[in-house]
Amino acid sequence: MKKTSLQAPAFALVNGELVPWEDARLHVSCEAVNRGLSVFEGIKGYWHLDGSFGILALPQHYYRLCQSARLLHIPFPWTLEEFESCVVTLTKSLLTPENDLWIRATLFVVEGHWGENTRADLIMTAYQSGKQLQSSIKLGISAWQRSSDNALSYRIKSAANYQVARLARIEGRARQCEEMILLNQWGRVAEATGAAVLIVRNGALLTPSSAEGALESITIDIIEVVANSLGVKFVRRPVDRTELLVADELCICGTLAELIPVEKVDEYMFDSNRPVLETLRDKFNDIVRGVCEDDGVHITKLAF
Template identity: 25%
Template sequence: MTAANWGPPPDLPDTPCYLNGEFTELRNARVSVLDRGFIFGDGVYEVLPCYAGKAFRFEQHMARLDRSLAELRIPNPLARAEWLAIADRLARSLQGSHGTAHQLIYIQVTRGVAMRDHAMPAGLRPTVFVMASEMKLTSPAQREHGVACVCANDFRWEKAHIKSTSLLGAVLARQISVDAGAVETVMFRGDHLSEAASSNVWVVKDGVVMGPPNDNLLLEGIRFGLIEEICQTLGLRFELRPITRAEVLDADELLLSSATKEVLPITRLDGQPVGHGAHRGRPGPTYARLYAGYQQAVAALSA
């Protein structure tokens, strides 16, 4: 088989994207096989949710992109105004051409193209890739009944705070829940909660909303700050501290958060119902309040 036979599949979507200064369709985008993102996973990414074409928590996403790039010693190739202009154009283009209600903007920056060498070459031009896709929100049934998750040991590296494109650990962790017919994999480092494969995890006990501390062992989700703000508005206590496996198993409520899940209740963990009393195995009252607060924050985009 010749190299010419290895073209893109014919069903690759015609959704809009941006690559190194040019707007094109996804089916036409090309990156060198010597790009360090392809060879080493030497790059970072962000996923920016857009509601009706409007970017949500843009400044917070850009601040995390800056942190990740700094950790990899990759200069940010664009100013924030440029990132916003690209995201805005792609989101509105997808909204207009494909009729999507909400959009996800995927941003990837790699170190660039160089001959293969583990050492970081100086002076490379970073590769910048941005694409738009439809944001598919959680179904009404999952919101009404909650979702099932499974537990696993967190076997990933110790720099989980970098939003790196090297996501093999997350892929393997997520497949654990797929194989079990569950929505997410809740991970523990030793006896302490870290995060899920592609979400953050929250524990509610006696009205207190708790999450693991922001350190190098987990990715600080953009919803960390948002959930803290919502808790302050609602008068709920909010704590970031080490959380043991026993506390997770004894929680009144367990929640997931991410760009597409927003806030989502876990109602079964390893086949066992979550919670106690009337709310055992059902979404609880704290989830309902947090989700309502989240929707208010989204609605403020149009205010």
């Protein structure tokens, strides 16, 4: 399997201030280090075919970050306008014409003790992302389980919530799988380690609801809008493990993943002909590239 290479951008943004990458630091004694207390969002920006640049679903990512912070009792005083200004500032400082950009906005708890006097720094980093569509991948079904809502809620997009995902990815590499599926406490499909799961059965799109242990996916919401515009039935409901294996088509989807088709789950192969998902993927790509518009998809255009 391909080894991941890590990027070191020129700049990061700390509480609204652009700083050199190496100066974006946390103290070893802070809560983010000692207790893993942080919440984050990944936000994708795309070059449009007319030469402009658009950031996808920025308000939705802001409000989901607010939700994660609220559930972990982390103060988040930044307004949407301030947050957007930070994203735009960092984006403009790191844009290159060859690549799109993936922005990670993280609230790191830097002060406080067991929930008292809590204060967090808003630190944004951003990474170059290729424009090409990703090829199909191999999935496995992990032995590790998605946490339940009353353990560590899957509605919290927190670094701590990705510990099980990390273990599942390590398990997957030993099985030559690029991604892994996490099941919930009832043995049904929750999500992949870093993306939502979308299947096609009898021409309809199916995905587990958030009550099944899936993050409340912004990309899934966008895909539902796109599916409706194409006249494709879209249903959120429980998905059994075996239903995953007998799907007509299968993909994973998320902010960074977008829509990646799946060619194999464990020993089960899927047909390379994916008429529903390919149509959906093409329309999604046209929207984020500015080829066409959809009133249900929010894109923040940058002025240069």
